[in-house]
Amino acid sequence: MDENTEYYWCELCGHVYRRTTWEANGNRCPNCGADLQYAHPWEEIRALNPRYPATPVVGREYTMYGGA
Amino acid sequence: MPDAKNAGHPPDRPAWFRDLAQYERPDTRVALRQMLLTVIPMLGLLALMLYTVLHGFPYWSTLLLVLPTTALLIRSFIFLHDASHGSYFPSPRANAVLGFLVGVLILTPYHEWRWAHLYHHATFANLDRRGVGDIKLITVAEYQAAPWPRRLSYWIYRHPLVLFTVGPTILFAVIQRLPIRSAPASEHPAVWLSNAAMLAMVTGADLTVGLRAFLLVMAPIWVIAWTTGVWLFYVQHQFQGVYWARQEEWDFLRAALEGSSHYKLPRLLQWCTGNIGLHHLHHMRPRIPNYRLQEAYDATPAIHVPPVTLRTSLDALWSNLYDEEAHRMVSFHEAARARGQ
Ligand SMILES: [Zn+2]
Numbered sequence: 303m304d305e306n307t308e309y310y311w312c313e314l315c316g317h318v319y320r321r322t323t324w325e326a327n328g329n330r331c332p333n334c335g336a337d338l339q340y341a342h343p344w345e346e347i348r349a350l351n352p353r354y355p356a357t358p359v360v361g362r363e364y365t366m367y368g369g370a
Numbered sequence: 371m372p373d374a375k376n377a378g379h380p381p382d383r384p385a386w387f388r389d390l391a392q393y394e395r396p397d398t399r400v401a402l403r404q405m406l407l408t409v410i411p412m413l414g415l416l417a418l419m420l421y422t423v424l425h426g427f428p429y430w431s432t433l434l435l436v437l438p439t440t441a442l443l444i445r446s447f448i449f450l451h452d453a454s455h456g457s458y459f460p461s462p463r464a465n466a467v468l469g470f471l472v473g474v475l476i477l478t479p480y481h482e483w484r485w486a487h488l489y490h491h492a493t494f495a496n497l498d499r500r501g502v503g504d505i506k507l508i509t510v511a512e513y514q515a516a517p518w519p520r521r522l523s524y525w526i527y528r529h530p531l532v533l534f535t536v537g538p539t540i541l542f543a544v545i546q547r548l549p550i551r552s553a554p555a556s557e558h559p560a561v562w563l564s565n566a567a568m569l570a571m572v573t574g575a576d577l578t579v580g581l582r583a584f585l586l587v588m589a590p591i592w593v594i595a596w597t598t599g600v601w602l603f604y605v606q607h608q609f610q611g612v613y614w615a616r617q618e619e620w621d622f623l624r625a626a627l628e629g630s631s632h633y634k635l636p637r638l639l640q641w642c643t644g645n646i647g648l649h650h651l652h653h654m655r656p657r658i659p660n661y662r663l664q665e666a667y668d669a670t671p672a673i674h675v676p677p678v679t680l681r682t683s684l685d686a687l688w689s690n691l692y693d694e695e696a697h698r699m700v701s702f703h704e705a706a707r708a709r710g711q
Pocket of ligand 1: 315332
């Protein structure tokens, strides 16, 4: 698991936030409160969705396979 | 498992967990086929039930059609549930439309339900984060320390003759008409929009077939569907042997595997309930659509835990309190007896 990733995508609600925002929120998703187990480094999601941008829009919802 | 809460990054997940991601891909064709085989027969059966009421058939002949119609409505609700996880259709808009429409039909405000349901996924089996999207549960110690009016109200609430009779109807028909107090204000307008759509549905029915006929058809369907929904949710998270833990000990994989059941139902019931019995898998990978759950389960021996069956699920009827010392659900009677010793 890449702990140096800058963005986490939340598997529960699909929103993306900076890792530091998750940390500031007690390591929970700032949108839905999900545990870190639901957090996936943006790079992992982007590997599934080549059409997604390298830098996601913070706070935006991305579907899991919306850019495949 | 590393302590994810301190490390600030997701813990390493087993290979089989990562492999499950491949099943989280929605498929429009399968989803449409499911809808075709569920929603259209349901609408047909509803029309037939209305016909029997409007043309003076004995009411028992209408009631004969209640069970199959309800089964299809419950299955439709599972589609709404998938939509709430963004897993039914690939398109978020299609999921939102489907969720809203099925929600209106079953008197559930979809958008707020989705918020509460995601909250439930974020907090399930966690004794320190109870209170939203779940069936109220308190511990033995909390029950014993509570003043008698609170104990009495909890006792009434958790009694099977309330929880599985009038309880679901009060929840769906009354409580869900108002926004949840702890929900963000941004969720509130969607509740009123759902209410308006439900009012339009009822008014439309009154102007066409008449309110009496509409209710003679819908009331038994609603009551059975709501009660079944509450029962399923109850068996999924408050079965005998369930794992609940305080925040500092809460472990995601344990919560998924042991804090959510595999409710193994006979094939027909499994179809009607859209594989929702594979609930431990659903909590592990919430974006697996209902139509891929069985396939994902079959391919993952690591999650083949002992299931709860139709018969053993009845043991949960008297799961009233959580005993933090014994780490199990107990009945009011057991808690009182243990205190007397
Ligand atoms: Zn989230």
